Structure formats: C-alpha cells, structure tokens
Amino acid sequence: MGEVDPTFIQDIEHRPKLEIIEAQGIPQIDLSPLTNSSPAIRDQLVGEVRDACRNWGFFQVINHGVPLESREKLMSAAKRFFDQPVDDKRKVRRDEANPQGYYDTEHTKNVRDWKEVFDISVAVPTKMYASHEADDDRLTEYRNRWPKHPPELRAACEEYIKDVQQLAYKLLELISLSLNLPAKRLEPFFSNGQTSFMRLNHYPPCPAPDLALGVGRHKDAIAMTILAQDDVGGLEVKRKTDGEWIFVKPTPNSFIINVGDIIQVWSNDRYESVEHRVILNSTKERFSIPFFLSPSYKTVVEPLAELIDEHNPARYTGYSWGKFFATRKRSNFKKLNVENIQIYHFKITDELKADDGIVKQVENLVV
Ligand SMILES: O=C(O)CCC(=O)C(=O)O
C-alpha cells in the first residue's frame, strides 16, 4: 500500500496510543465442559459466559473443538492469496450486486482502513433483499468468487466454515442459557437461511502505526463474531468500565468471541455490543479471520418476548435484518456521505428519536 495517504489518517482523538495496556484482558473461557455431562460444571460455564458478555462483550475460548489443522490451512491459503499482485486480486473484486470477494478500500467512519479483505458467504447461495427500499420485496443471491490462485483456498474456506459453524451453534446455546432461555432458542434464526459471512483480513505493515488503523473503532452489526487472529496481535477492545482501549494478547489456537448488535437487541441491552478497533505494526503483517454469524434476511430483530415485561419494557422497535443489511451495503458501496444505519436508530428513547435521520458518515459493512 506504500506511503500513508491522508485518507488513512485518523483524527487526533482516535489515534492509537503506542504503549499497550495489557492489564486484566478479556476473559478466557475453557469450553471443554461442553463435552462433560455434569450439570454443575455446565452451569458454571454458562455463568462464565454470562459474566463475560455482561462485563466485556468479548471473551476468548480455548478447547473449542475446531481442529487446529483446519485453521492453519486457511491461514496459509489466505497468505498465498494476499501475496499476489493487486491486479490478480482485483479479478475477484466485490461489486455493487454481490459484496463477496476482494476489496482494499474499506472505510470505517469516513477514514480508510489499512487493510485488504476477501469476503465469503457461508450459505451458498445467500438470499438477501435486492434493494434497501422498504416496499421492494425482490431478492438477490450472493455467490462466492473463487480466485484461480491459490487453488486450495476454496476447500480450505469450506472446511473451516463447517468447523466454525459447529462452534457457533455451541456458543449460541451457551448464550441462550446465559439469558435463562432454552438452549436452542436462538438457533432457528440461523439454521434456515443464515446470511453469515467470513472475512479474510490482511493488514500489511504500516509506516505510520501512530496515525492509521487497520480497522477504525466500530461495533459489529451482526449477531456474534468468532475471530481467529495470528500471533502478531492488533485487536483492541474498549473496556466498559473506563473506556480504555485494551490490547487482546494473542493466545495460540484460541478464538475471540464478541456479542454483536443483534444479540444486544435480542437481549434488550442485558448484553452490549462493544467497540473495538485494530492497531497496526510497522514491521509485521497481520492476518485475521472473523466469522460473522448473521440471521436470515427475513428476521425481524427485536427484544425477545421472554426478556421483556412491565418492569423491563422493550428498548427497541423491531427492524428487518435484510433491509438493515441492504441499507448498509448500499451506503458502503456508493460511499454515500451519510452515517450508516445503526441499532440506536431503533432505540426507544425520546432523545434518540429526535436524532433520527441525522446522517453524517460512511462506514463499512460490519460496523
Ligand atoms: O482483525 C481483527 O482483529 C478484528 C477485525 C474486525 O473487528 C472486523 O473485521 O470487524
């Protein structure tokens, strides 16, 4: 990517501090009790998930059941893909009709991210609304664009997706139980027509890691993210207690899990989708692979009926996930000079109602 173009420079208040705060990182949760049938041990695990979701919105899992080999194969295929000349990568470039493929000019809150990505649909094809217009019911289908090189990329993605999908369902059960819901309460939103996608992220070394970010501060709009990162590190999470940016130290063969906006709404704000960002390294490139678990386009996202009552009234009006996604995709692709649609646009408070429709910024698909 060469020298740092002004489009990458963050405003002063959003530039990373170079000294890294590692104190009291995000919780680490051992998932091996999932294979243990003792109810007491499983209850303890559910409690750990509840505390992590409440206090951090983020946690790391170990003994998660995803084979290391599947992840390593994908990491090395991703490296081979990004190692190619940019013109070859652009042969599988994302376009307006289909957001899957290669992209190197993503912006988060109007500032360009120092990264390149390759996006892959989990369900093939993925059904989605063709238009953001509320009264337009036409559908479109997203398909994956596979590059010629490296030839093993497709099989590596497909194998990894199968493994991570299983982990996603286990985590959904734990999250459901942690909200005192039946274990399978959330799975039907995904098992029939999910719009989940996976992203290969490549962050090249950056000559100005004090000025630019790999991904600017954002929240994930989807239900839950399962992230594999390599040993370089760069993810920072905004600590809820004091707003400090906390570096997530890479733990070999672990996944980082975060609650997205949809779980925030389903849980009626018991759990919060927390801001995060990616800092850069002046000498090392970094790879990461988020799996963005997302429901069917038909889903109306609203606080779950079991979690609202007269003492806890619904804090959001329902919104269509398919229309939300199509609206995001349109503003990203067209680089419309508007703020992206956000869950707070559906929040039931007088103050925020007054804000409705005030739009200022361009963000990427996930934020
Ligand atoms: O690369 C990472 O560590 C995180 C990336 C991320 O937050 C995203 O793509 O939404």
Ligand SMILES: [Fe+2]
């Ligand atoms: Fe993210």
